[in-house]
Amino acid sequence: MANNKPKRPNPMGGNKGGKKPSFNFYWIYAVIAVILIAFTLIDWEGSSKKISQPEFEANILDSNYVDHILIKDKSVVEVYLNEEGLKSHYYKENKSKNDGSLLGGAQTGPQFFFKIISPETFGETIKEWETAHPGFDYDVDETNTLGRDILGWIIPIGLMIVIWIIIMRRITGGAGGAGSQIFSIGKSRAQVFGNGKSTNVSFKDVAGLEGAKEEIQEIVDFLKHPKKYTELGAKIPKGALLVGPPGTGKTLLAKAVAGEAKVPFFSLSGSDFVEMFVGVGASRVRDLFKQAKEKSPSIIFIDEIDAIGKARGRNAQMSSNDEHENTLNQLLTEMDGFGTNSGVIILAATNRADVLDKALLRAGRFDRQIMVDMPDLNERKAIFNVHLKPIKVTADLDREFLAKQTPGFSGADIANICNEAALIAARKKKKMVEMQDFLDAVDRIVGGLEKKNKIITPEEKRTIAFHEAGHATVSWMCEYANPLVKVTIVPRGRSLGAAWYLPEERQITTTQQILDEMCAAMGGRAAEKLIFGRISTGALSDLDKVTKQATAMVTIYGLNEKIGNVSYYDPQNQYGFTKPYSEETARLIDEEVKNMIEEQYKRAIKILSENKDKLVELAEMLLKKEVIFKDDLEKVFGKRPFDHVIPDPEEVKKEDANSNDDPIIPTDTDNSEEDID
Ligand SMILES: Nc1ncnc2c1ncn2[C@@H]1O[C@H](COP(=O)(O)OP(=O)(O)OP(=O)(O)O)[C@@H](O)[C@H]1O
Numbered sequence: 001m002a003n004n005k006p007k008r009p010n011p012m013g014g015n016k017g018g019k020k021p022s023f024n025f026y027w028i029y030a031v032i033a034v035i036l037i038a039f040t041l042i043d044w045e046g047s048s049k050k051i052s053q054p055e056f057e058a059n060i061l062d063s064n065y066v067d068h069i070l071i072k073d074k075s076v077v078e079v080y081l082n083e084e085g086l087k088s089h090y091y092k093e094n095k096s097k098n099d100g101s102l103l104g105g106a107q108t109g110p111q112f113f114f115k116i117i118s119p120e121t122f123g124e125t126i127k128e129w130e131t132a133h134p135g136f137d138y139d140v141d142e143t144n145t146l147g148r149d150i151l152g153w154i155i156p157i158g159l160m161i162v163i164w165i166i167i168m169r170r171i172t173g174g175a176g177g178a179g180s181q182i183f184s185i186g187k188s189r190a191q192v193f194g195n196g197k198s199t200n201v202s203f204k205d206v207a208g209l210e211g212a213k214e215e216i217q218e219i220v221d222f223l224k225h226p227k228k229y230t231e232l233g234a235k236i237p238k239g240a241l242l243v244g245p246p247g248t249g250k251t252l253l254a255k256a257v258a259g260e261a262k263v264p265f266f267s268l269s270g271s272d273f274v275e276m277f278v279g280v281g282a283s284r285v286r287d288l289f290k291q292a293k294e295k296s297p298s299i300i301f302i303d304e305i306d307a308i309g310k311a312r313g314r315n316a317q318m319s320s321n322d323e324h325e326n327t328l329n330q331l332l333t334e335m336d337g338f339g340t341n342s343g344v345i346i347l348a349a350t351n352r353a354d355v356l357d358k359a360l361l362r363a364g365r366f367d368r369q370i371m372v373d374m375p376d377l378n379e380r381k382a383i384f385n386v387h388l389k390p391i392k393v394t395a396d397l398d399r400e401f402l403a404k405q406t407p408g409f410s411g412a413d414i415a416n417i418c419n420e421a422a423l424i425a426a427r428k429k430k431k432m433v434e435m436q437d438f439l440d441a442v443d444r445i446v447g448g449l450e451k452k453n454k455i456i457t458p459e460e461k462r463t464i465a466f467h468e469a470g471h472a473t474v475s476w477m478c479e480y481a482n483p484l485v486k487v488t489i490v491p492r493g494r495s496l497g498a499a500w501y502l503p504e505e506r507q508i509t510t511t512q513q514i515l516d517e518m519c520a521a522m523g524g525r526a527a528e529k530l531i532f533g534r535i536s537t538g539a540l541s542d543l544d545k546v547t548k549q550a551t552a553m554v555t556i557y558g559l560n561e562k563i564g565n566v567s568y569y570d571p572q573n574q575y576g577f578t579k580p581y582s583e584e585t586a587r588l589i590d591e592e593v594k595n596m597i598e599e600q601y602k603r604a605i606k607i608l609s610e611n612k613d614k615l616v617e618l619a620e621m622l623l624k625k626e627v628i629f630k631d632d633l634e635k636v637f638g639k640r641p642f643d644h645v646i647p648d649p650e651e652v653k654k655e656d657a658n659s660n661d662d663p664i665i666p667t668d669t670d671n672s673e674e675d676i677d
């Protein structure tokens with residue numbers, strides 16, 4: 001069974017929602033829009049009305065309504081009416097809407113204005129008017145007349161500026177006033193649960209993890225009764241690091257600590273500190289600690305601390321490095337800065353403690369490491385029990401069996417299975433969730449969605465069937481290969497077929513186990529070669545897996561005779577681009593990796609040619625049934641001679657004292673598109 005980890009949504013639910021209701025910038029735009037609309041609706045023609053020059057001549061000048069005119073800027077003429085004009089019908093019908101009844105401007109004028117049609121010849125026009133209308137009087141005003149036109153837009157802009165200034169004052173000024181997003185970019189985005197109260201998670205919600213719970217219980221105690229410790233002169237630890245693979249409940253455990261101690265919980269992910277602006281990360285750290293101290297005793301939880309806590313000083317050529325270093329330094333400063341008795345305890349989670357900067361792990365910082373391991377059989381059962389509680393299941397549901405079927409699954413995967421099973425049952429309109437729904441959910445989570453209508457030619461199907469039968473046959477014949485659970489040629493997710501194994505729960509792996517696994521992995525390609533005389537691209541993930549295994553054997557675990565008992569394990573990438581071994585060794589490593597894989601390929605070919613009849617029988621059966629189980633395999637091969645009892649993992653556990661234990665060789669199948677797997 002492959003254990004690819006489906007990505008889970010972050011249970012913390014993103015980083016939205018700061019401590020204060022954040023100020024919404026958009027309403028400023030709304031205000032501006034309203035003002036602009038208002039201004040376009042207001043008629044800004046002033047107390048005089050615009051008319052045309054011919055209109056003036058025909059209706060006002062010729063009727064002798066003119067008292068005098070004022071020529072402005074050699075382009076505009078303001079018209080002042082005489083008393084007769086003010087009483088005239090023409091004026092009453094055509095006067096400006098803002099004729100000044102309110103402002104008192106109508107009587108003083110000007111009542112009308114017009115644009116001069118041809119300014120060049122206007123001098124002559126005036127003369128004509130003077131001769132035609134005795135008593136016609138005109139003035140020339142040299143001062144700027146633009147004012148009146150400009151007024152129409154200066155006022156709105158001025159108003160906008162005033163409003164803007166007022167708003168900016170409110171944002172930046174008032175302490176405790178609304179803060180805009182722009183101004184709070186350096187604030188931490190930590191979530192405070194229950195209004196800074198606490199979480200409602202307790203240790204009961206965390207299944208298994210007894211050891212971790214016991215260790216962390218101490219921290220709960222510190223938070224609850226700090227006096228008990230400080231009176232004796234003991235220093236309360238500042239932080240603890242929760243180390244373990246993804247989805248094993250680190251976040252859950254941290255929340256449970258806060259819930260048990262009933263203290264505020266500030267949670268943030270390491271990647272939240274990483275921003276494109278220099279200095280932002282550091283200021284977020286500062287702000288986070290400030291918030292936590294205000295509410296002390298409290299807990300700060302930093303998820304994925306490796307995002308900021310990676311060892312400094314490498315990849316110096318990368319520009320983001322400075323920012324990264326600033327943030328980390330700030331974190332270290334803050335951790336040193338507060339007294340041991342301030343009541344703030346920092347919990348951090350990572351799945352790569354080995355890449356963290358040593359400074360973070362020094363005494364007085366995260367000097368405690370708490371292991372949060374993958375759940376074993378019993379723990380998985382307990383986790384199932386937690387997550388099955390809210391689900392309506394049939395009474396005969398075998399939890400033990402479910403736990404057995406899910407080796408290598410994390411708590412998060414199990415939570416996911418329970419939910420998925422309920423969804424599947426609901427889709428089938430069942431009243432209760434049954435065993436089969438859970439098994440389907442496991443399949444789906446491991447392999448992805450079934451793709452029944454993927455178009456596969458009969459010839460391709462044959463290739464897939466023989467490829468999978470090859471895996472099955474070889475693994476059946478290799479003593480230390482993982483026992484098969486089922487073989488299928490139904491396309492699912494990104495793979496076209498799959499052989500599912502039940503991996504043993506083991507803490508250490510022997511050379512022979514790895515070699516047998518490699519042999520089984522090569523079985524697919526070997527069968528293609530043996531039966532069709534050609535090989536295909538379908539073995540990509542097999543080859544990838546085998547290459548990784550062989551490389552790890554040679555360079556990490558010291559399992560190769562020629563290279564010897566050395567390990568070039570370098571998780572911190574200390575050597576950078578230079579390798580810790582000579583050119584000669586590099587060549588030898590390449591050679592040995594290739595040899596080991598080639599050897600297992602040949603071994604697989606040999607096993608298959610010795611059992612060709614069974615291989616064919618199995619492939620034909622697969623083509624007919626599409627999915628076959630262990631029982632079907634037994635019908636073909638007979639009982640597997642070395643189906644040894646799976647040892648109790650507890651017994652094997654930590655046999656090796658040096659249990660800083662390196663990850664067991666990856667067994668995931670990272671399927672590519674054309675992959676048969
Ligand atoms: N021991 C457990 N008991 C009960 N539920 C668990 C356990 N472990 C994990 N879960 C479930 O998985 C979910 C995710 O776990 P959590 O987020 O705590 O994992 P994590 O170790 O923090 O993962 P990551 O490293 O990816 O952040 C939890 O919300 C819970 O539902």
Ligand SMILES: [Zn+2]
Nearest residue numbers: 524542676677
């Ligand atoms: Zn394969």
